[in-house]
Every structure is written in C-alpha cells, then in structure tokens.
Amino acid sequence: MKDPNKPGGAPLKVAVAGLGTVGAGVLKVLAGNRDEIAARAGRPIVVTAVSARNRDKDRGVSLDGIAWFDDPVAMAKDADADVVVELIGGANGSAKAMVEAALDAGRGVVTANKALLAHHGSALSARAEAAGAPLAFEAAVAGGIPIVKGLKEGLAANRVERVVGILNGTCNYILTTMRETGRDFADVLADAQALGYAEADPSFDVDGVDAAHKLSILTSLAFGTRVDFANVHVEGIRHVSALDIAYADELGYRIKLLGIARRTPRGIEQRVHPCMVPKTSAIASVEGVYNAVIVEGDAVGQVAFRGRGAGEGPTASAVVADLIDVASGRAVAPPFGIAAAAQQPLTPAPMAEHVGSYYVRLSVVDKPGVFAAIATALGAEDVSMESVLQHGRAPHGPVAVVLTIHETTEGAFMRALDRIVRVDGVLDQPRAIRIEAV
Amino acid sequence: MKDPNKPGGAPLKVAVAGLGTVGAGVLKVLAGNRDEIAARAGRPIVVTAVSARNRDKDRGVSLDGIAWFDDPVAMAKDADADVVVELIGGANGSAKAMVEAALDAGRGVVTANKALLAHHGSALSARAEAAGAPLAFEAAVAGGIPIVKGLKEGLAANRVERVVGILNGTCNYILTTMRETGRDFADVLADAQALGYAEADPSFDVDGVDAAHKLSILTSLAFGTRVDFANVHVEGIRHVSALDIAYADELGYRIKLLGIARRTPRGIEQRVHPCMVPKTSAIASVEGVYNAVIVEGDAVGQVAFRGRGAGEGPTASAVVADLIDVASGRAVAPPFGIAAAAQQPLTPAPMAEHVGSYYVRLSVVDKPGVFAAIATALGAEDVSMESVLQHGRAPHGPVAVVLTIHETTEGAFMRALDRIVRVDGVLDQPRAIRIEAV
Numbered sequence: 001m002k003d004p005n006k007p008g009g010a011p012l013k014v015a016v017a018g019l020g021t022v023g024a025g026v027l028k029v030l031a032g033n034r035d036e037i038a039a040r041a042g043r044p045i046v047v048t049a050v051s052a053r054n055r056d057k058d059r060g061v062s063l064d065g066i067a068w069f070d071d072p073v074a075m076a077k078d079a080d081a082d083v084v085v086e087l088i089g090g091a092n093g094s095a096k097a098m099v100e101a102a103l104d105a106g107r108g109v110v111t112a113n114k115a116l117l118a119h120h121g122s123a124l125s126a127r128a129e130a131a132g133a134p135l136a137f138e139a140a141v142a143g144g145i146p147i148v149k150g151l152k153e154g155l156a157a158n159r160v161e162r163v164v165g166i167l168n169g170t171c172n173y174i175l176t177t178m179r180e181t182g183r184d185f186a187d188v189l190a191d192a193q194a195l196g197y198a199e200a201d202p203s204f205d206v207d208g209v210d211a212a213h214k215l216s217i218l219t220s221l222a223f224g225t226r227v228d229f230a231n232v233h234v235e236g237i238r239h240v241s242a243l244d245i246a247y248a249d250e251l252g253y254r255i256k257l258l259g260i261a262r263r264t265p266r267g268i269e270q271r272v273h274p275c276m277v278p279k280t281s282a283i284a285s286v287e288g289v290y291n292a293v294i295v296e297g298d299a300v301g302q303v304a305f306r307g308r309g310a311g312e313g314p315t316a317s318a319v320v321a322d323l324i325d326v327a328s329g330r331a332v333a334p335p336f337g338i339a340a341a342a343q344q345p346l347t348p349a350p351m352a353e354h355v356g357s358y359y360v361r362l363s364v365v366d367k368p369g370v371f372a373a374i375a376t377a378l379g380a381e382d383v384s385m386e387s388v389l390q391h392g393r394a395p396h397g398p399v400a401v402v403l404t405i406h407e408t409t410e411g412a413f414m415r416a417l418d419r420i421v422r423v424d425g426v427l428d429q430p431r432a433i434r435i436e437a438v
Numbered sequence: 439m440k441d442p443n444k445p446g447g448a449p450l451k452v453a454v455a456g457l458g459t460v461g462a463g464v465l466k467v468l469a470g471n472r473d474e475i476a477a478r479a480g481r482p483i484v485v486t487a488v489s490a491r492n493r494d495k496d497r498g499v500s501l502d503g504i505a506w507f508d509d510p511v512a513m514a515k516d517a518d519a520d521v522v523v524e525l526i527g528g529a530n531g532s533a534k535a536m537v538e539a540a541l542d543a544g545r546g547v548v549t550a551n552k553a554l555l556a557h558h559g560s561a562l563s564a565r566a567e568a569a570g571a572p573l574a575f576e577a578a579v580a581g582g583i584p585i586v587k588g589l590k591e592g593l594a595a596n597r598v599e600r601v602v603g604i605l606n607g608t609c610n611y612i613l614t615t616m617r618e619t620g621r622d623f624a625d626v627l628a629d630a631q632a633l634g635y636a637e638a639d640p641s642f643d644v645d646g647v648d649a650a651h652k653l654s655i656l657t658s659l660a661f662g663t664r665v666d667f668a669n670v671h672v673e674g675i676r677h678v679s680a681l682d683i684a685y686a687d688e689l690g691y692r693i694k695l696l697g698i699a700r701r702t703p704r705g706i707e708q709r710v711h712p713c714m715v716p717k718t719s720a721i722a723s724v725e726g727v728y729n730a731v732i733v734e735g736d737a738v739g740q741v742a743f744r745g746r747g748a749g750e751g752p753t754a755s756a757v758v759a760d761l762i763d764v765a766s767g768r769a770v771a772p773p774f775g776i777a778a779a780a781q782q783p784l785t786p787a788p789m790a791e792h793v794g795s796y797y798v799r800l801s802v803v804d805k806p807g808v809f810a811a812i813a814t815a816l817g818a819e820d821v822s823m824e825s826v827l828q829h830g831r832a833p834h835g836p837v838a839v840v841l842t843i844h845e846t847t848e849g850a851f852m853r854a855l856d857r858i859v860r861v862d863g864v865l866d867q868p869r870a871i872r873i874e875a876v
Contacts, residue, residue, distance in 0.1 A: 029737050033597050039662060039776040040594045138592070144738035146592025153768065154576070154584025156478045157758030159471050224477060282723060282744065299467050300582035300745060300755035306720065307741035317738035320595030330591065332767045338477040 009043030012327040015079040017072035017098055018087030019052035022112060022139075024059040025316030026085060030323075031061070037320065041327035045320075049079035076102040083108040083134075083326050085319060091115040099124060103131045108331065110322040112139035112315055118213035121220060121227030126340035134331035136322035141214040142167060142291040144314025145307040146321065151221040151295060152337040158297025160222040162262045164438055167214040167272075169289035169309040170198045170205040171237050171257040175245070175274075176287045179254070184242045197289065207236035208257065208272040215259035219270050222261060222295070224338045225346040228270070233351050235273035244361060244431060247389065247402050248276050251359070254284040258436060267347035269354060275436040276359050283438050294438060352411035357386070357435040359404055362420065363427040366399045370425035377419035378405070381412045398427050404435065447481030450765040453517040455510035455536055456525030457490035460550060460577075462497040463754030464523060468761075469499065475758065479765035483758075487517035514540040521546040521572075521764050523757060529553040537562060541569045546769065548760040550577035550753055556651035559658060559665030564778035572769035574760035579652045580605060580729040582752025583745040584759065589659040589733060590775040596735025598660040600700045602876055605652040605710075607727035607747040608636045608643040609675050609695040613683070613712075614725045617692070622680045635727065645674035646695065646710040653697035657708050660699060660733070662776045663784040666708070671789050673711035682799060682869060685827065685840050686714050689797070692722040696874060705785035707792060713874040714797050721876050732876060790849035795824070795873040797842055800858065801865040804837045808863035815857035816843075819850045836865050842873065 014030075016023055030037065030045055038044045051069040069075035076084050076098040084102040086109060088095040095116050102109050109128070111117070117124070117140055128135035138148045142165065151160070166172050170192065177188045189206065192198035204210045216229040237257050248255050253276035262269040277284050282304055286292040291309030296302050308314040325331040334340060364370050378385060389402040405413060417430055452468075454461055468475065468483055476482045489507040507513035514522050514536040522540040524547060526533040533554050540547050547566070549555070555562070555578055566573035576586045580603065589598070604610050608630065615626045627644065630636035642648045654667040675695050686693050691714035700707040715722050720742055724730040729747030734740050746752040763769040772778060802808050816823060827840040843851060855868055 025737075029595050033595060033736070036597055036662065037595060039780055040590075040771075042771065042777075144593075145741060146588050149587065149592045150584050152478075153763060154587045154759055155582075155755065156762045157467050157471060157475060157755045159474055224474065282720075285720060285723065297755065298471070299463075299751040299758070301752060303583055303743070303745035305741070305743055308739045313737040314739060317593065317595045317735065320737075321592055324594045325591060329770045330768045333478075333480065339480075342477055 011044040011046045012041065012083060012323065013046055013048040013081045014083050014085060014323060015049035015075050015081035016047055016085045016087065017051045017075060018089070019050055019059055020087065021312045022315045022319070023052065023087045024061050025312035026319050027061040029316045029320050037324060041324040043327055045323050045327055048081050049075055051075045072098040073101050076107065077105055081107065083110060083323060086111040086113055089113055089115065091119040096120060100127065103127045103133050103135065106131050106133050108134040108326050110136045110319055110326065112137070112319060114140040114210065114213040114217060118216045118227060118229040121217060121336065122340050122343055125335040128335050129340055134326050135335040136325060136331055137217070137335070138322050139315045139318035141217050142293055143307065143309040143311065144317045145291060145293060145305045145309070146318070147218070147293045147305050148221065150305055151218065155295055155297050155300055155303065156337065158299050160263070160295060160297050162260065162296040163218050163222050163293065164283065164436070165215065165218065165259045165293040166256055166283065166286050166291050167211040167259045167309070168205055168257060169291060170202070171211070172286070172291070173197050173289050174206070175237060175240065175255055175257065178240070178242055179245050179249070182242055182246070185238060185240060206238055208234040211257060211259045212272045215261060215270055215272055218259070218293070219261040219268065219346070220336050220343065223263065223268055224343060225268065226343045228346040228348070231270055231346060231348040233271040233273070237274055239431065240274050241431070243400070244433060247361060248359070250389065251387070251404065252279050253277060253435070254279055255433065256283065260436065264349045266353050267349035269349045271351070274433050276433055277436055277438050281438045352409065354410040355407060356410070357405060357407050358413050359402065359433045359435055360417070361431040362401045362403070363398050364401050365396060365425040365427065366394050367396055367425060370423065371401070373423040374420055374426070377423060378416045380419060381416040383408045383412050383416040449482040449484045450479065450521060450761065451484055451486040451519045452521050452523060452761060453487035453513050453519035454485055454523045454525065455489045455513060456527070457488055457497055458525065459750045460753045460757070461490070461525045462499050463750035464757050465499040467754045467758050475762060479762040481765055483761050483765055486519050487513055489513045510536040511539050514545070515543055519545065521548060521761060524549040524551055527551055527553065529557040534558060538565065541565045541571050541573065544569050544571050546572040546764050548574045548757055548764065550575070550757060552578040552648065552651040552655060556654045556665060556667040559655060559774065560778050560781055563773040566773050567778055572764050573773040574763060574769050575655070575773070576760050577753045577756035579655050580731055581745065581747040581749065582755045583729060583731060583743045583747070584756070585656070585731045585743050586659065588743055589656065593733055593735050593738060593741065594775065596737050598701070598733060598735050600698065600734040601656050601660050601731065602721065602874070603653065603656065603697045603731040604694055604721065604724050604729050605649040605697045605747070606643055606695060607729060608640070609649070610724070610729070611635050611727050612644070613675060613678065613693055613695065616680055617683050617687070620680055620684070623676060623678060644676055646672040649695060649697045650710045653699060653708055653710055656697070656731070657699040657706065657784070658774050658781065661701065661706055662781060663706065664781045666784040666786070669708055669784060669786040671709040671711070675712055677869065678712050679869070681838070682871060685799060686797070688827065689825070689842065690717050691715060691873070692717055693871065694721065698874065702787045704791050705787035707787045709789070712871050714871055715874055715876050719876045790847065792848040793845060794848070795843055795845050796851050797840065797871045797873055798855070799869045800839045800841070801836050802839050803834060803863040803865065804832050805834055805863060808861065809839070811861040812858055812864070815861060816854050818857060819854040821846045821850050821854045
C-alpha cells in the first residue's frame with residue numbers, strides 16, 4: 001500500500017554546476033529538509049550529478065553516489081538529470097554554454113545568474129519555450145525573497161506602474177554602516193571587504209551593475225517587455241559622502257541605492273542610483289544586508305517584500321523553491337510570465353525627461369551676492385527651490401549650502417546645475433542626489 | 439498566422455457567485471487588464487455566468503452576454519464554466535454547497551472565503567484532489583498580498599519555524615487610530631463603522647475570529663498540518679485601552695493584534711491576541727488598513743510581506759491571480775501544498791506552556807507594603823520583573839502600576855496574577871498583554 005507521507009512519484013533528478021557557498025547550500029537544504037520537500041514537490045528531489053572546479057575541497061556536504069563532471073557543459077548534455085542548476089555565474093562563458101546545452105537537450109534549468117539573464121534573458125526564454133523546458137530564476141533577484149514569483153504570478157492581475165527595490169546587499173550594508181558610524185565610503189568599503197560582505201573587486205556591487213542586472217529582470221516581469229539591461233541608467237554609491245548622509249538625516253531622508261522601473265508617458269524608466277527616501281517610509285527602514293522590493297499595481301496598490309538578499313541559506317531557499325516548482329509541474333508558464341515572442345521591445349524613457357525632486361550640495365564662498373546668483377541660475381531654467389540649509393558662516397571662506405529642489409525635469413535641473421557651476425563663488429562640482437517618493 | 443500578442447488558447451470560462459464589492463472588482467480587473475491578463479495566462483479569461491441576490495442593482499460593470507443564475511449551486515453545476523469563483527462568504531450554507539458542487543463536477547474553484555477554509559479546508563482539499571480540480575484561495579488571507587503562494591511555493595524549501603501576521607485591517611485601523619488620537623476603543627469603533635471600515639456587527643473582526651480563520655490557513659500551509667481552527671487561541675481587541683497604548687509607547691512598544699503560528703517542542707502554537715511589539719520592528723510600522731505577514735524559515739531567515747489586506751482592488755487582484763494560475767496550468771499542486779492525505783493532525787501546544795514576556799497594568803492603593811506584596815506574589819511563582827512604571831503618587835488613592843515581566847510560562851504568569859489579585863490594596867482585574875519578539 002502506498003504511504004501518503006512518502007509521495008510515490010519518480011524522483012526529480014538534479015545536476016548542480018558550481019559548488020561554492022550557494023551550491024553547497026542547495027545540497028544542504030535538499031538533504032536537511034528532504035521529507036518536507038518531497039511532500040511539497042509530490043516526489044523526492046535527488047542530486048545525481050555535480051560539477052565544480054575543485055574535486056577535493058571539503059564543502060561540508062556528502063557527494064557520495066553523485067556523479068562528478070569536470071565540464072559543466074558535458075554535464076548539462078550527458079548527466080542522468082531532469083534539471084540542471086547553474087551556479088557558475090557570469091553573463092557568458094560556461095554558464096551560458098551549459099544553460100543553452102541543457103535547454104537544447106530539453107532539460108529544465110534553474111539558475112541564480114542575474115548577469116546571464118540581464119544580457120540574454122529574452123533569448124534564453126525563447127529557447128526554453130521552444131524546447132518546452134522550464135527555465136526558473138527566483139534566486140537571481142533579491143535572494144530569498146520570492147519576488148520573481150510574486151511579480152510573475154502573485155500580482156499577475158495587475159497593470160504594474162512602478163517597481164522599487166533595494167537590490168544589492170553590499171551597497172545597503174555600506175550605506176547603513178556609513179550612516180550609523182559617520183565614516184566615509186572608502187573606509188567602510190575596506191571593512192566590508194575584510195568581513196567578506198564585499199568582493200576584492202567591488203565594482204559590480206558598488207557601481208550599481210549588480211542591481212541593474214536584477215532591475216532589468218524585474219522590469220521585464222513587471223511590464224512584459226524584453227529584458228533590456230543596456231537601457232538601465234546606472235550610478236553607484238562611490239560618490240555618496242558622509243556629509244550627504246548627515247544632511248539627508250537633517251532633511252528627514254535616508255540614502256539608499258534603489259533600482260526603479262517605472263511606466264511613464266514617455267516610455268519605461270529603468271534606473272539604479274542613490275536616492276533620498278523619507279525616513280518614515282518602509283523602504284528607509286530596510287537596513288544592512290536586507291533587500292526589499294515594492295511593487296505598485298493598479299488593482300493591488302502597494303505591496304512590499306523584504307528579506308535577506310544573498311548568502312547561502314536565502315539563495316538556496318530560492319533555488320530549491322524553483323526545483324519544487326519543476327518537480328510539481330508548476331513551472332509551466334513562459335519563464336518571463338509572457339511568451340518571449342509576445343514581449344514588446346522596451347521603449348526607454350530618456351533620463352533628461354525624468355521628473356523628480358533633487359537634493360544638491362554646493363560649496364560656495366561666503367560672500368554677498370553668491371546666493372542671489374544661484375537663485376537666478378535656477379530661475380533661468382524654471383527650477384524652484386523647496387528648502388535651503390546652511391550652517392554657520394565662514395566670511396569669505398567656503399561653506400556648504402544644501403538645496404532641495406521641487407519637482408522638475410532632469411534636463412532642466414542639469415541645465416540649472418551647469419549655470420550654477422559657472423557662478424562666481426561656487427567652488428567644486430555640486431553633488432546632486434535624486435529624491436524618490438516611496 | 440497566429441499573432442503572438444493574442445494568445446490563442448481556448449478561453450478559460452469563469453462563473454462568479456457573489457457580486458458585492460469584490461465580485462464587481464473581479465469583473466472590473468478582468469475587463470480593464472484583459473490584454474495583460476491574457477498574455478500572462480496564455481489565453482483569455484472570460485466571465486460566462488454570474489449569480490447574486492439582486493439582479494437589478496447597478497454594480498458599475500456590464501453583465502451583457504453573461505448568464506444569470508439565481509441559485510449559485512445550480513450555477514456551479516450547470517454553468518458553461520471551467521472555474522467557479524465563490525465570493526458569497528460564510529463557513530457553510532450556499533458557499534460550501536456550491537464549492538462542493540463545483541469540485542464534484544470536476545470544476546476548479548477560486549474562493550476568498552476564509553471561514554469556509556478554516557472550518558472545512560482539509561476536507562475540501564481532499565475533495566479537490568479526488569476530483570483533480572484546482573482549489574485556490576489567495577484572496578482568503580491578507581487581501582492583495584500573495585502570501586498563500588509565498589508560503590506554499592515561494593518558501594517551500596524551508597522548514598518554517600514561525601509565522602506572524604497582522605491579518606485584520608479593521609483591528610489594525612482601530613488600534614492605529616486609538617494610538618494617534620488617544621481615544622478609546624468604543625469611540626474609535628463607532629467612527630470606523632460610520633466610515634465603513636467596520637461592520638455593523640463588528641464581532642468577527644474585533645473579537646479576533648477573522649484573524650483566527652486566516653491564521654489557521656497559514657498554519658496548515660506553513661507546517662503541513664490539517665487546518666485546525668478549533669485549536670486557535672483567540673482574544674480580540676475590546677479590552678485594549680487608550681491607557682495601555684500610552685504605556686506601550688512609553689515602554690518602546692506598539693500594540694498590534696497579531697496572529698502567530700509557531701513550532702515549539704510541545705506542539706504548534708496558534709494564537710490571535712493583542713501583542714506588544716518593539717516600536718523599531720518592521721511590523722510595528724504597519725499601520726491603518728495594511729496587513730503584513732512575516733515568515734521565518736530555516737534556510738531563508740525572515741521574509742516579510744506587506745500590503746492592503748482588504749477592499750475591492752486588492753482582493754480582486756488575488757482572485758484574478760488565482761484564475762491566471764488555473765488558466766496557465768500552474769494550479770496543479772494540492773491546494774494546501776501537500777496532499778490532504780499526507781497532512782498531519784495538528785498537535786496544539788497548550789497555552790499554559792507558552793513561553794513569553796508580559797506587560798501587566800495594575801490598579802493599586804498607594805500605601806506602604808502593597809508593592810512588596812506584589813513582588814512576593816511574583817516570586818512565589820518564580821516570575822521576575824523586568825521593569826516597573828509608576829507616575830505620580832496619590833496617597834491612599836488608586837494609582838496605575840505597570841510591570842513588564844521577563845520570559846516565563848503563561849501558566850506561571852497566570853498563577854502569579856491570581857496571587858496578585860488577592861493582595862490587599864490591588865483593585866480591579868489586572869490587564870495583561872503578551873510581548874512578542876518580532
């Protein structure tokens with residue numbers, strides 16, 4: 001007699017490429033929660049093959065009885081597996097080759113690779129659909145937060161207006177620590193590197209590239225457009241100073257690196273840059289290595305998701321959730337929610353036409369007439385000030401003047417800044433940070 | 439040639455029972471976002487039949503070409519429909535009869551009915567599985583927040599340890615307004631009724647029953663146990679006073695009505711009651727009619743979801759998401775994530791063995807010896823104070839004394855309260871509120 005506690009379906013056989021922290025985590029979760037996972041998947045999920053660089057490294061998980069492949073592409077083609085998990089990383093190279101090989105062989109693919117999807121998402125989606133094979137990537141965006149499923153399925157009834165996310169834990173950790181300690185970027189980055197929260201080459205994280213990869217995936221899911229990483233406006237956090245963080249606090253804001261995708265009359269905005277958000281907003285309270293994504297839909301209003309954005313457990317949670325979807329037969333839809341052939345090309349809204357408010361910090365000589373000239377420069381572009389902040393005086397020396405600017409276009413604001421730079425008595429380059437209403 | 443923008447699958451035909459706010463909202467969303475929904479569902483979703491009490495009422499949506507049924511059960515049996523949407527409400531009566539009729543006819547069911555699922559969830563799940571028909575109920579818990587999908591699919595890799603939710607918008611609105619205005623419960627409830635935020639008979643909401651219905655569904659999804667509403671410990675918010683809210687604020691807490699399901703060595707706790715939560719916690723900032731659910735899993739850590747818990751748009755968003763799941767073939771798994779036959783009976787952890795911290799407010803005569811007697815009463819049960827708060831003095835008159843109690847068992851705490859009530863100089867019944875670490 002069949003025991004209902006031991007689902008009797010044929011096991012789902014899984015081949016895992018990449019046995020770093022996340023790969024080992026996937027094996028640990030599959031082993032540790034085996035019974036719960038089998039009950040939810042309707043059948044056992046078993047790892048039949050793995051591929052990694054170093055065969056001898058101790059990863060804290062048993063590889064007994066699991067076939068070893070030196071070449072992940074060979075594994076994708078030849079392993080005794082229904083699904084291949086790609087945890088190699090990188091937009092091209094063996095990650096792309098093995099995903100394509102698996103799909104072409106009609107095998108499902110589960111991947112955490114945001115760079116791959118940002119660059120080749122729509123093409124791989126078409127390939128998966130042609131092969132009738134699932135392609136799932138919950139782990140590619142915001143770690144353990146089920147936001148891919150949330151957008152693609154949970155909020156599928158909605159016309160989405162905006163998606164706002166804290167998508168990079170390294171940047172959020174650095175900005176949080178800068179605010180808490182008053183220390184500057186370079187200093188905090190060095191500590192984060194020592195603690196393992198930032199890579200030796202931090203560029204992908206701190207220059208906003210990783211967040212932009214993830215945003216381009218969310219944009220496609222939200223708006224039904226082709227994945228279009230090339231049209232993401234990207235700025236990182238290297239220029240955020242302790243001074244700006246202190247002024248933000250005084251003005252009632254926190255500085256966060258946000259990824260924002262928004263439907264506008266001029267097209268779809270995709271932008272990653274430091275933002276000031278009201279201290280009282282829910283997203284302002286997302287600190288440290290946490291990620292969060294807010295979705296605004298016409299029916300549902302605002303829905304927010306928050307959780308750990310990276311690390312062994314959260315990422316493994318997302319990878320294994322995808323495997324359970326494949327095992328249970330739920331991973332049937334097109335990978336990006338709508339058929340690749342039905343995805344529209346994204347019409348990018350030009351950044352010059354972005355409408356928003358701004359923070360700007362100037363260094364000026366404290367002498368009569370300078371402020372009047374700045375005000376005239378703003379007025380010449382129809383840009384109006386909301387508030388001015390200046391602490392203390394330094395007759396004839398440099399002082400910091402902080403302005404907040406009422407809603408205007410980015411083009412007008414930038415032209416006004418160009419005029420301000422040329423004002424006699426304005427020193428250095430102004431520092432501007434966009435203010436986002438969330 | 440097939441136009442990829444117009445998915446060519448046969449339409450999913452839907453019959454809707456109940457055309458109140460939510461029913462009309464479902465029709466509006468299906469009509470307003472028709473193209474997006476068809477693209478995501480892989481085929482059009484069309485309403486072919488409706489049933490409601492009053493045929494002539496203007497609901498702001500066109501019913502042209504849609505068959506009308508006076509009897510929802512007859513509609514469930516006879517309509518030209520693949521799926522029936524049940525928006526009638528109530529644990530029994532025609533809601534239950536029509537859901538059973540639809541499932542027995544092999545038709546899918548989408549419902550927003552938490553009372554029905556709280557009382558008959560596991561039986562209906564077994565019935566749906568036997569019929570091979572989907573039964574989906576995203577709208578039954580936390581309105582537009584995709585928490586049913588989140589628990590059942592998105593976090594399926596995890597062994598869940600705890601679920602904490604603000605599950606009733608009416609209570610959260612009342613508690614938020616009480617805090618903001620300093621007014622008392624009865625007063626704010628009357629206003630909420632006038633504004634339509636609370637029912638004429640508010641009992642289901644303010645006595646915690648509605649939250650308990652929802653919690654019992656979440657518990658089953660989280661722990662793989664049978665839905666067991668009878669074993670939810672339920673207390674409402676009628677006894678929360680403006681005074682307690684003010685003291686909570688002083689102590690660094692907010693008062694929320696929480697639904698909590700927790701795995702303990704003694705079984706599973708299911709409880710709905712007012713809680714003090716730290717002001718700085720994310721859940722404390724969930725105000726007004728918003729709902730939130732926090733899930734703690736072994737791999738993912740803490741994941742939080744937040745959004746509108748009720749109303750036309752959010753609830754319609756959830757109902758239509760379920761319809762899209764059915765249309766796209768994703769609604770394949772057992773309704774509660776694991777097969778009804780594999781669900782374990784829930785072993786309830788006795789409330790007397792609940793371990794937690796407590797707030798307690800006493801009214802005492804301000805005379806020597808009373809406080810020593812209270813301290814002795816606590817000590818006799820091995821219960822220890824964390825803090826004491828008393829403002830001002832009223833020699834020989836009644837004063838409020840507020841204690842917070844270190845973690846102890848509910849049994850010991852209740853025995854200590856019994857001793858305190860008998861202390862000479864303690865007036866009235868003490869008011870106790872559990873403190874929850876979130």
